[in-house]
Amino acid sequence: MNTIIRKALLLLVAVTAAATAGAHHSAVAFDFAKSVNYTGVVKAFRAVEPHMKMTIELKDAKGTRVVNFEGHSVNNMKRAGYNKGMVNVGDTITVTAAPYRDGTEGGYVIGAQTASGYFGMKPRGARPTDVQAVGEEVRKAAEGR
Amino acid sequence: MGQSMRVGKYVAAAWLAVFAVAAAAAEHPDFTGVWTNASGPGIGGATNTAAGALPFTPLAQARVAAYQKLTGGTDDSPGYWCVGTGMPGSMLGSGGYPMEILQRPEQINIVYEAHSEIRRVYFGDRNTPQADRLASRGGYSSGRWEGDTLVVETDNLVDQVDQRTPHSEDATIVERYKLDGVDAQGRRILSAEMTMTDPKFYTKPVTLQKRWAQVPNGRVLPYECTAETWYERIEAMAKKAGVPIP
Numbered sequence: 444m445n446t447i448i449r450k451a452l453l454l455l456v457a458v459t460a461a462a463t464a465g466a467h468h469s470a471v472a473f474d475f476a477k478s479v480n481y482t483g484v485v486k487a488f489r490a491v492e493p494h495m496k497m498t499i500e501l502k503d504a505k506g507t508r509v510v511n512f513e514g515h516s517v518n519n520m521k522r523a524g525y526n527k528g529m530v531n532v533g534d535t536i537t538v539t540a541a542p543y544r545d546g547t548e549g550g551y552v553i554g555a556q557t558a559s560g561y562f563g564m565k566p567r568g569a570r571p572t573d574v575q576a577v578g579e580e581v582r583k584a585a586e587g588r
Numbered sequence: 589m590g591q592s593m594r595v596g597k598y599v600a601a602a603w604l605a606v607f608a609v610a611a612a613a614a615e616h617p618d619f620t621g622v623w624t625n626a627s628g629p630g631i632g633g634a635t636n637t638a639a640g641a642l643p644f645t646p647l648a649q650a651r652v653a654a655y656q657k658l659t660g661g662t663d664d665s666p667g668y669w670c671v672g673t674g675m676p677g678s679m680l681g682s683g684g685y686p687m688e689i690l691q692r693p694e695q696i697n698i699v700y701e702a703h704s705e706i707r708r709v710y711f712g713d714r715n716t717p718q719a720d721r722l723a724s725r726g727g728y729s730s731g732r733w734e735g736d737t738l739v740v741e742t743d744n745l746v747d748q749v750d751q752r753t754p755h756s757e758d759a760t761i762v763e764r765y766k767l768d769g770v771d772a773q774g775r776r777i778l779s780a781e782m783t784m785t786d787p788k789f790y791t792k793p794v795t796l797q798k799r800w801a802q803v804p805n806g807r808v809l810p811y812e813c814t815a816e817t818w819y820e821r822i823e824a825m826a827k828k829a830g831v832p833i834p
Contacts, residue, residue, distance in 0.1 A: 471663075491816045493670070518701060518809035519687070 460505045473541040473551040481549075482537040491581065492516040497552060499536065510538055514552030515564055523554075524562035534558055617731050617767050619696070619778060622806030624686045626777055626799035648754065648789035655749045666750050668723075670813035672705040674725030675742055676761055676782050677751050679707075680798050687800070689807045696731060696738075701808040709740050723757065738765040753794060759786035768799070776802040 483499035486509055495514040500507065514520070530536065535558050540550030554563025610822040633817040659665065666673065673682050678700050685701040698707040709731040710716065720770065727745040731738060742761040748754060761784045768779040778800040785793045826833045 489816075489819065491819065492810075492812050494816060496816070516811065518811055521809055 470541075470542055470551055472545070474544045475551075476540045477542055477551075478539050479542050479550060480537055480539050480555065481512075483510070485509070485532050485534045485536050487531060488532060490517045490520065490525070490527070490530070492518070492569060495552065495580065497521060497530070497538065499550075508548075510549045512538060512549050512552050514540075519564060521563045524560065526560075526562075529557045529559050529562065531554065539563065590750060616738070617736050619689045619738065619765065620681075620691045621776075622686050622688045622803040622808060623800035624803050624806070625681060625684055626771060626801040639716075639775075642753065643791045645789055645791055648756075649780055651749045651789075652754055659750075666814065667703075670703065670817075672703040673700065674748050674751060675707075675718060675727050675745060676753055676755075676784060676796070678702075678705055678726065679780060679782060680753070680796060685811075686803060686806065686808050688806075699808055701811055703813055704811050705824055727761070734764075736766055739763070740765070741784055751794065754789065755784060755786045756788040758788045759784055761785075771801055773801075774803070778802070 451452050453476040479490065481499060481501060483501040485497065486500050487496070487498040489496045493516045497512045497514070499512065500509050515523070519523070534557060536555055538552045538556075539554040540552050554561065642648075667683070672678070676686075679698075682705065683702040684698040688699040690697045690699070694711050696709040696711075697707070700707075701704070705726070707726050707729055709729040711731050716728065716729050721744045723744045723746045723828065725746055725748060727742040729740050729742045731740045733739070740761075740763040742763070745755065745757060745759050745761070747757045761782060763783075764781045766779055771777055775815045780798040780800065781795060782798070783793050783795045784790070823833055
C-alpha cells in the first residue's frame, strides 16, 4: 500500500477514535451511595443518548457558577417519568445527583424536580446516606419565599 | 353459466384463499409484540453462566484472559463504543432493555431497544444463499417451525471475544423459542434456549436460557447511541472555527 495512503488511513482511524471516545462510559466516576440536591437555573439541556447533559447555574455562599451534569439516556429517563418539554433553559430546577468521587462539583442526575413534574431513577448503588442540598435559596427566591 | 354463478365462484375462491392464508398463519403462535425481562417468583431473567464456568478450550482461555487484561479497569467495551451487543448477548438480554418481535410468515424481525439493534430471521425461500451471506456480530439467522417452537439457526458470526459468552468466527447458535404460560401479572411468557457450538472456543456446546414477559401494548423507545458524540463534534468544530453552532 502506498505509504501516503496508509498514513492517511491511520490518521482517519485516529481522528475517528478521538471523535467517538467517551461515547458511552461507565458510571464509576460517580458515588451512587451519596446524593446531592442542586437547585439552580438551567443554562443548557440536551436529552440525548447515551447520556443526558445539563448545565445549571448555581448561586450560593460560594458564589455564582455553572455546573455540568450528565445522566441516563432518554429511554431510561422516559421510563422514569420524563417527557419532552419538562426541562427548559431558564427554568429553575432541583436535580438529585450522585456526586463525582473526586469532589468535582456536579454529578450524575438520578432525579429532577421541574416546574412541570418530577422524573427520577432508582439509585444504582446503596440507599443515599449523605444527602446534601446546594443552591436551595435559588428555589426559594423563584417561589417568592 | 350465468353471470351470477361465475361471480359466486370467484367469491368462493377468494374466501377459500383468505381462509387458507389465515389457517397457515394460525399454524404457529404469534410472537409479535414487545417483550421485557421476565421476573418474579419462579421466573428468572437471563440465565448466564459465569464466565469461569464456561467450558473454554485452552485457546479461548488465553484469548479471554488477554482481552480481560487489556480492558480490565477501563470503560472500554462494545457498548462504550456504541457497538451493538451482537450474538448471543442480544438474545440473552441486550442490557436489560426490551425487544420487539415483528412476525411475518417469511421473515421475523427482532428489534432490541439497546443500540436499536436489529436481527432478521428468514424462512424458506426468503433465505439468502450461503455464498451471499455476510459475517457480522449478529450473524445470519434462518428460522423454521417445529410445531409451536420457533427454531433459529445463526451462522456467519464474526469472532467476538468481547461477548459475555465469547466465541470464534466458527460459532453456530441454535435458539428455540416457545410460549410458556403466563406470569403472576397475566403476561405471556416467551422462553428461549440458546445452544452455541464452537469447537475452537468450547470443549462442548454451551446452553443458556432466557425468559421474556410480554409488555401489553408495549413499545420500544428510540436509542441513538452516537448522537451525543456527533453533537459534541459539531460544537467543537464551531468553537474551533469561531462561529456559532449552526
